[in-house]
Amino acid sequence: xxxxxxxxxxxxxxxKVEFYKSIETDWKILESFPDATIxxxxxxxxxxxxxxxxQVIELKTDSTGIFKIGTESNDNIRIIxxxxxPVFNEKFQFDLSQIKDTLKLRISDKKLCxxxxxxxxxxxxxxxxERQAELDFxxxxxxxxxxxxxxxxxESIERRKQIEVEYGIKYNYYFEPxxxxxxxxxxxxxxxxxxxxxxxxxx
Numbered sequence: 001x002x003x004x005x006x007x008x009x010x011x012x013x014x015x016k017v018e019f020y021k022s023i024e025t026d027w028k029i030l031e032s033f034p035d036a037t038i039x040x041x042x043x044x045x046x047x048x049x050x051x052x053x054x055q056v057i058e059l060k061t062d063s064t065g066i067f068k069i070g071t072e073s074n075d076n077i078r079i080i081x082x083x084x085x086p087v088f089n090e091k092f093q094f095d096l097s098q099i100k101d102t103l104k105l106r107i108s109d110k111k112l113c114x115x116x117x118x119x120x121x122x123x124x125x126x127x128x129x130e131r132q133a134e135l136d137f138x139x140x141x142x143x144x145x146x147x148x149x150x151x152x153x154x155e156s157i158e159r160r161k162q163i164e165v166e167y168g169i170k171y172n173y174y175f176e177p178x179x180x181x182x183x184x185x186x187x188x189x190x191x192x193x194x195x196x197x198x199x200x201x202x203x
Contacts, residue, residue, distance in 0.1 A: 017065035022110035133191035
């Protein structure tokens with residue numbers, strides 16, 4: 001956030017909405033969206049709502065995701081981006097006195113990715129969403145989702161066997177799942193891994 005001190009103690013806030021990939025990996029099938037899509041999500045007009053004390057200001061960014069606004073108060077500010085959208089929205093809160101540079105409002109593409117996958121594979125998503133992973137763990141259903149292939153490597157077979165023995169879990173395999181299913185499986189596994197305490201690659 002950039003601010004300039006004037007004779008009237010007004011600060012100019014400069015912010016930029018910036019989307020980023022929720023998954024960064026060399027395995028491209030897990031990539032949420034390509035670079036061009038992330039750039040397009042960033043470089044568009046976004047709705048901004050700024051709350052400070054009892055004052056609410058609504059405005060829009062320019063086509064590159066940048067906005068400016070002046071304030072005479074040093075109180076904390078709350079910024080809501082795209083409050084109207086269930087997949088492009090995010091909330092931020094900042095201490096005005098601690099920010100010395102352009103304020104980057106970074107938003108993950110995860111909500112959009114999850115929404116897309118849930119539409120493509122509704123039954124599979126209902127069975128293996130991240131909330132369901134928590135419920136399964138709490139109900140003692142400890143399993144990881146695996147991708148079954150015709151020619152698995154010896155390394156992957158051995159790794160999965162070791163995980164099953166070490167953590168007392170079982171793999172539930174799916175043969176040649178769609179890309180959307182693979183991403184749903186990955187997110188389910190990430191939650192289950194964390195709850196079980198597994199800190200290694202399970203695939």
